[in-house]
Amino acid sequence: MASEGLSYDGCNFFRQRLVLSTLSGKRVKIKNIRSKEDDPGLREFEASFIRLLDKVTNGSRIEINQTGTVLFYQPGLLYGGSVEHECNPQRSIGYYLEALLMLGAFMKTPLKATLRGVTNDRTDPTVDLLKSTALPLMKKFGIDGEGFELKVVKRGMAPGGGGEVVFTCPVRRTIRPIQLTDPGKIKRIRGVAYSARVSPQMANRIVDSARGILNQFLPDIYIYTDHMKGANSGKSPGFGLTLVAETLNGCFLSAEMTSTPQGQGDPVLPEDLGRNCAKLLLEEVHRGGCVDSTNQSLALLLMTLGQQDVSKVLLGPLSPYTIEFLRHIRDFFQIMFKIEVQKPLEDERKGGDKVLLTGVGVGYSNINKTLK
């Protein structure tokens, strides 16, 4: 066959490449993975990610050289089904889950993934955040139904882990195009203040401080406190806050903050955390758009994989991750998005510049699903 693979350098955007490769069926070769560092090659968490990918696919071929600096990946077909994975605690479950969210709808059989590891940490979007923003976003693309759920069974904070998340996703043959150009006004703010293996009072302190800031804008604020006990609280202590702003048109903007892991860095006061997280949410509101900054790439991917129809989405400023994702989409699917900047009007007080992305889907259809 004449299909040529793609070749990349470095371990950054590792997941994007493998996910897009799996979806497009193009093989990919990643070279020079940390080749100049003292500790060259793939890290544990990346290996764990590859293992997860291997579990949900059938017939993938993965070749890694001796030092782990070169990876060759020939994708198989997405299989799905019941998958259990022990996620490496170097990264939180969000790292793995983001990829599964992208792949979930294109499996042969509905996916039921049980992921164990760190549920909340500072580097990756936490499971709470993904649950409250990514899922409603995917529903707009027609991925919904009974079996579409993300459940946090156990919570596991940063260094130790021990959390458990169950993600189930139904299978779709095609994805709907979307027109998300008007986010609407924010009508309510919800949130979860969680704590594990610390005083349950922590959560309340977080809530108070966060409300202090957000109440200037909106009265409809409710932040749940979620204190996990016993076996459900994982192995390490910690606490954090996830805030989600819901608009009238059903768009979700979110922000989150987690305490520093035990024994790493300075400990954080819950009040500070609450305040900072609220500010982060304001920052996110300032950025605006119909999709929050974490899920930009997910929205763009689903737009790309739609039918050959025009999809539009209004985003806040593109994050570097998204920019790279757009480039990768061009590499794998030969799709470019029309990017227009929408400057706010002079008398408007709606935050910064917005970006309107317009693209035509590639006409992707799920080739894994069995026809009966």
Added chain:
Amino acid sequence: MDGKVRKPKQHQQKHSGPQAEKKKLKKHGASTETDERKRNPKAFAVQSAVRMAKTFHRAQDIKAKKHHIPLVDRTPLEPPPIVVVVVGPPKVGKSTLVRCLIKNFTRQKLGEISGPVTIVSGKKRRLTFMECNNDINTMIDLAKVADLVLMLIDASFGFEMETFEFLNICQVHGFPRIMGVLTHLDSFKNNKTLRKTKKNLKHRFWTEVYQGAKLFYLSGMVYGEYQTQEVKNLGRFISVMKFRPLVWQTSHPYVLVDRMEDLTDPEKVRIDPKCDRTASLYGYLRGTHLKNKGQIHIPGVGDFQVKDVNFLPDPCPLPDAQKKRALNEKEHAVYIDLPASHVNQLQAEMQPTTELVQSLIDTHATLDAKMAASKVSLFSGSATLDPTDISEQSGEQALWDPKTQRERRKVLFAEEMKDDDEEDDEDEEEESEGGDEGESSGEDDLSEEEDNEEDCLSAFLKKSRGDSVKASGPPVKKSKVEAESERPVFADSEDELEMSEHEKEEEDEDEEGRTPCFILFVSTGALKWKENLQLKASQAFLRQQESAPNLRKLVYGSVVEVEDDEDEEELGGLFRVSRPQNNKRFQANDLDSSHFHPDTTHNWDLEEMLNSIRDCFVTGKWEEGQDAATLLKEDEELYGDFEDLETGEVQKGQKSEADSDDDGDNEVEQSEVKMDEEESRKNKRLEKKRRLKERFNAEYDDGDATYFDDLKEELQKQAELNRAEFEDVDDETRVQYEGFRPGMYVRLEISSLPCEFVTSFDPHYPIILGGLGSSEGNVGYLQMRLKKHRWHDRILKTRDPLILSLGWRRFQTIPLYHIEDHNGRHRLLKYTPLHMHCGASIWGPITPQGTGFLALQSLTGIKPNFRIAATGVVLDLDKSVTVVKKLKLIGYPYKIFKNTSFIKGMFNTVLEVAKFEGASVRTVSGIRGQIKKALSTPPGAYRATFEDRLLMSDIVFLRSWFPVAVPQLYNPVTSLLLPIGQKDSWSGMRTLGQLKHDLGIRYKPNSDSLYKPITRAPRRFNKLHIPKELQKALPFKNKPKQQQPKGKTSRDLQRPSVIREPHERKVSKALLQALSTVHNYNRKKTHMVQHSKHKEFLKEKGKQEDAKLKRQKEARKKLYRVMGQMDQKKQRSSLKGQPK
């Protein structure tokens, strides 16, 4: 007689009486009541609710059945030419028909036609005619791209196999429109037989296509052509025909190639005539959007990666939408490639090149160099080449109507000749320079170009937009560097830069295209396009100026590399420059996280910062149109019947304000303002009306709007959006966003084509470039549902190679047939069932589920039978298969205990046994058992328990399912690579039967497997021997009794027989008779007595019974009465109320 014709008696109408009254009433009633239902309500009254429900249900069912799933209409505004394929067996008149149709549309006569011919048939329609030869490969390929099929049938002969084969091919690959055309009707002398044949053929055709399918009759030939009127009618039918979208065609881009050009370096070809070729293929893009650098499949050649795609001006453009009834003759443009001449040119290229060529060919093969090289090689081919030469060469082709051609040519060369000459001159200068400098000329070009680009880039980064603003000029040739610097080019915007580059290439290609190998009727189209450029560019520039940073460039980068030192620049405080991988090594190994860290400059403690997002919340300020207050007011305007006064006042107030404003301005403005005001008022009115209507519709029509309607409306909206979104973007950019859209005339460059593709190129065979979806270029296992075609005369054998046509591809593969058992197991079959579907698993190209396929056993030779062996559909794609076949493992008992036996011979090692522990086994006689544990010796033996004791003669077997591997054969049919004239002789792997036949091997069966007459020796059983001791102990019942045969009775025990005397015999007879008579009489008498007694008794008994029943009835009656009274009493009391 005629005078005596008697008039029949007239009917006398009654003018009075009840009859007349009734009639009168009826007449009046009828005039007032037109509705049947109202006039005669009784007849339409509901007779039966059930039946009414049923009829309603049925009506709804019929209504629902009519619905198709609505699809988004993705047809482009300017659709590609419709592919009209003319099929039929040889000598049926295909070429004549094509010629006649072309003549009909264009008034031009074409001689020999080879390959597709495109013509403009109307204001909005173009047609591409393609003749399909009798090769099944061609039939399959063309069925996949055809929009309309003209199926020619020789009426004097009737249907031929090819016709039915083609119909079946069409059915599998999506059914295009099919129109039958009967020819050779003049061979019928008898009018009746003609009519009969026509009818028969028509009905047969209808059963194959659909009832009422159009069948055309071409009655006869006049001077070797069909009758003008009939052709004209056919042409009309074709030009108004509507088409339904076919699934495969609408989801894949494809090109029916008009023209092929070999771009291979002639030097390379000279060194190695068998080297891989680079060719560019031209044609209209159809189907859907084509992405650049995508994968394509060329049926008959193979899979290729497209090296480059660009669009060219339409060689056969649609006439502009003017208000004209009909096209004048000149507008019926014709576009034909001339592949035959191309072949000639190839031969010319193969001649040894001149020194000039050798000195100029740049091995580095930059685009420029390649262009130059190809051009020069042309020179070498035909000594000197200038425009006149071209015209001469084309003039030799007798295909054209000389008048039209000259005209067109004139247009082409009048404008282009000049710059052509200039360019050529310059080129020559350049080349001579190049000759002096050696091979560096190409590189020079490149570096200069780069410099130029870098300049542009830095200009961009410094945002010195104002300085470098210049008007865009016509496209510039790369070689003229000085000229370029003078020429106005946008230096600040990347888009423009890219575009201009493209133009350059475009230009180059145009030039290159001006070779003698083809006649391209491009003239005004191309130039118009170029003329527009300036305008477009300036518009684009203005747009660019408005939007601050060029985001597109930031994200997608550009051809020009940005310098490294300005890496970390932040643009507009919004976007950090994030670099493409290659430049930024250190970023390549960064942390991979989707978090977007907040801007540190924002301090959310400040009030102004907080204020900047106030309006994002529902508590903030609302827009004009959405504010609750304004909405309320609008509602009042709409519905404020009684509040009219109030609102009127308000409006007045506004108006007066406006008036006062107007007073201050001068007249012109005033009038303008007035106009505006009027307009705005009108708009407002319209808006109001629309809203009112919308609201009304929402309130009252909601019941009618079904889910189906909603869906349709939604899709309609989407289609509109799809059309409108990129409408105002220029093609260069548009192509990047949505890909090349169908209807464009594209040029695809493909490298690494096998040399046979070029050397044995036959224009009569269509070249199709079929675009492949995202993972359709991969191979894997396919599970399909397959059914042997009912007209194919033999069943198919598992593991016999089969040629499939699936998607764009034709390939040979080895299928395994299987059937699904009730428990979901796929059991291997040795042969396909006769009249049933079965599963088939193959190793082949990944193709979306639901795609149909057809199977052939061989492509070569002409066989009388139907060639399509099977048809089916793809069900599932996977990287592994689940087909199993039954495997019986056999073992023999070597030691038998009670229910336990030791079995050997089934396995070879202990390990194998361990794997099967717990598996169930069975003997031939049906005794079931289970494997327990392996024995140490002999290896492979095991202990098993059974439900009964085994015999040593028993055979134990274990029924298992063994996964079967599907052979990984994927052999694309490369029929296009075969030498000219032998293209229908592709033969791949042979089937087992064929191999045996060819090699003369006869099947030698195992002599044990042969059937022999069964001879069964009668079985002898030994006597049951019971020891004497045991016999003694047994009870009598169980003692063996008839064991020993009775011995002979001794003489003394035998009784002597009595023989009577005659007298004795007589007496005994008479006496006995008398006695028996008496006895009989007595018996009869007593019986009579008994009988009568019993009768009496029964009578008596009956009487008693009746009396008893009567008594009981009385009693019951009494009882019921009492009960009824009680009930009544109770009820009465309950009606009165509950007793307290």
